[in-house]
Amino acid sequence: MDTVKPMARPHQTLQKFMHLALGWICVGLGIIGAVLPVMPTTVFLILAAFFFTKGSPRIRHWLISHPTLGPPIQNWEDTGSIAPRVKLLALSMMGFTLGAAIVFAAPIKILVIQALCMSAAALYILTRPNA
Incomplete structure (x- = not known):
């Protein structure tokens, strides 16, 4: 059937x-x-x-x-873990991006917002266990 x-x-x-x-x-x-x-x-x-x-x-x-x-x-x-290599890459890219914003003279308001957001993201990444 x-x-x-x-x-x-x-x-x-x-x-x-x-x-x-x-x-x-x-x-x-x-x-x-x-x-x-x-x-x-x-x-x-x-x-x-x-x-x-x-x-x-x-x-x-x-x-x-x-x-x-x-x-x-x-x-x-x-x-809930992140590989140390990935953590390093993520933090490096955040630093590179913030550095580029400084070099290209982004407005201070933008730099502060960017730094605060990246700091929060970096703190989250660093507090995850290593894979």
Whole structure:
């Protein structure tokens, strides 16, 4: 006897599509972040894995199983840890970005906001366990 799969409700289909689209956007931003020193990579990949949980478990599995992209996501999901090399890279890029803003004479108001935001992010990164 044939079993008929119930059709997905329209809002479920839209929700799945949105999770899938947001996941791919985050993967794209993560890859851009791997090339550009001023954008993060791991944060976007962790977000992509989150979105793919509901959008496409198959793509999520591919992402977390990827030999290059997967380990930072798995470290974060398993223990909330960040590899020391990644911490150093993140802090270096923050310092480089703030230094560039100073060199290019950004307004003091912008420099203060940037320094405060980066300090908070750096503190968060430094307080995570090492992978």
